[in-house]
Amino acid sequence: MKNIQNEVMSWVQRSTDQHLCLAVTGLSRSGKTAFITSLVNQLLAVNQGARLPLFTPVREGRVIGVKRVPQRDLATPSFNYDRGLEQLYEHPACWPTPTKGVGKIELVIRYRTDRLLMRHLKETSSLRLEIIDYPGEWLLDLPMLGQSYAQWSMQMNSLLNAQRKEWAQAWQDACADLNAESLADEQRLADIAQRWTDYLHRCKDEGYHFIQPGRFILPGEMAGAPALQFFPWPFSTVENQHQNLDKNTTFATLERRYNFYCQHVVKKFYKEYFLKFDRQIVLVDCLQPLNSGVNAFNDMRLALTQLMQSFHYGQRSLFRRLFSPVIDKLLFAATKADHVTSDQHANMVALLRQMTQAAWKNAAFEGVKIDCIALSAIQATCPGVMAYQQQQVPALRGRRLPDYQPVTLYPGEVPAQLPNPSFWLQQGFAFENFTPLEMNADEPLPHLRMDNALDFLLGDKLL
């Protein structure tokens, strides 16, 4: 009898000690590193002062403890939690250095189960939480898998308006006398591809987010490989126009490299990483694009629309045709909520919801539970009040970047919906950046609504 009980116990152990892979991404400067640093910090301090009232298992007092465990995947770089924390605790406090490429960190959460059946069999369960950080730019490439080289070229060329046109001028000049049918000149293609890469870097530096091919700006060990030496065909070209060209011609060479990139770089990321993710949080900084103006703002909307295709699991979606979806929960989080007054948080969420909504319609997200929140992973301001036209209005107190000046200010309103063209003409936005608050190393990092995020992403796994 004892033996049977042991066997049942061991079986239960195996089946309830769960594993969850939580993926964290966002477009560049959206605050991925700060988010993961805070998430790990809150969990590790769960019984030492972390303020997580909305994280159900914590509120119910069922989380026994959380600890870091050695990473099982030895080949992936570790997320450097300790260095980020050190930087935050410096005087003056600094934001953690942003990560490049992929990073991982693993925790085990030990908790008392709430399920009746389980309670009879065992006291506690554990969840092994693998947190993985990767550049959101890599998701922007997914749609390329559904486009031919000619189709992709047309789309890229159609974007070259206004500032993008100006930034792409050097690339266009270099393409001037390119001949589809002439023998490919490797060196020249490398030069022109470099100009396309320069253009992408310029877009990124100016706060634009729709950057393709995403790997061009973070090439890693492929730097200088022919697989990254292509660019959109610069002339308007109809599908099949260059179909029967010899494989050594310029057009065929570019097309071959495009196809190689899709098959061996884009698909590889989805196979090696993305298909192992259980849950995903996408971080979005709405404030910077609002500051940068209508074009940058619309560009971020476009980037988000592209990015969301990786989570469209409807029957006819590109993703479903290529892969088997796994992710069952997807959270969009507007970061830097502490950079606006709390009365603006509802607007922030409403705006983010609208920016991502186009894609939510027609039930594209079958089986994926989605939510939008506004949060601050590491709080950089305190609420305050200031006088404005003889009234006391809500304000923020903090130290401004880059000059570290203490300021009390009202940063302005966040529009609750996509601003219309006339709005952009009337006024702009000027949200400030702040340094982190000076912090006490004994206390968990101050935050806004990290507990909401944790509850959505992990709560149901800790029942």
Next chain:
Amino acid sequence: MKNIQNEVMSWVQRSTDQHLCLAVTGLSRSGKTAFITSLVNQLLAVNQGARLPLFTPVREGRVIGVKRVPQRDLATPSFNYDRGLEQLYEHPACWPTPTKGVGKIELVIRYRTDRLLMRHLKETSSLRLEIIDYPGEWLLDLPMLGQSYAQWSMQMNSLLNAQRKEWAQAWQDACADLNAESLADEQRLADIAQRWTDYLHRCKDEGYHFIQPGRFILPGEMAGAPALQFFPWPFSTVENQHQNLDKNTTFATLERRYNFYCQHVVKKFYKEYFLKFDRQIVLVDCLQPLNSGVNAFNDMRLALTQLMQSFHYGQRSLFRRLFSPVIDKLLFAATKADHVTSDQHANMVALLRQMTQAAWKNAAFEGVKIDCIALSAIQATCPGVMAYQQQQVPALRGRRLPDYQPVTLYPGEVPAQLPNPSFWLQQGFAFENFTPLEMNADEPLPHLRMDNALDFLLGDKLL
């Protein structure tokens, strides 16, 4: 009849249009980039003034032409020939920027065959030459595949004498109270591994060459991964002493990472690259280690001995046990022959032969044809004469690095055999470094004995 002839022709075409993969390596600063730049330059200029009298197919007038062709392997970075050439043609001329990691460049050599049978069937043949550049440090890791973690640790600790002991002090201090049986502390292991990496960098900066694990100093996309966060066990430990430790202990964690490194980093290089090489040239700079003194010189001998294990194809060799050998010709080249007077070249070759000879004995290199030469890929000096004790002695004229001063000097003698200990006490060496000669972009790069190297490496493939 015509049809049959065509078929035969096409069959012959396929079977005689050959492919050869030539691998170029060397310890750091041995001149790999200069060598490949010159090799490509000489071949491309084969009928436009290249001085290659000892390259048989050229002397016999059978090389019709050489051209660069697009790289077929799209995923591997291209060797940047054009940039290197630009730097050489600058005023003042600069050495090409050294490459990091792997680089490739492909040429096609069209030639008239010398074989009677072939001559009846077709006029010309072609050889597709794939040149691949990789860090010699990667070959130093091969012997790790034959060592357990404990054995490797003993070997690493045994090297910590004299200067190496001093450079490793910070690492040793950090290891002071390390306990094999305590639970592994990931962060601490990462810190200590960083100190081991710092030690390896110091060795490299000081001109030492035996560096293990080789990938620690060129981690690429694995930077920060647990697979690169191990180090030798710092205490003398007998094999099996820590055999039954729990997998979460410090010792077991380090051992697991060592084994992962061997299986997934070292073996991967051999499988993905090394096994595809047909011929290999290993470049060796003997002059710098002679300048650096007895310890650095002996260290290079040790590194060469380690490195040569990758070419030991005898039945009982480590390589043969793990892989199927392919390389059939191996050339050791002492580079910078132009940095000594020509009467010293024979000594240079004799010295290199001795440094590598220990390993040649007992027929370890079955089926591999080996040779040693001294060469200068890109000549940086001209011969001159100077007065010494009222006699005219041979000298070199060139511009000295780093101050670009024109000098005429007698650089000294190269020992024809391994210097004995008393020799090192009596005198040191002080070979100068030179800038490249000012060059005319219309003319092939000046060199010494590149034609010997080409003849050994390619001559028999162009018959």
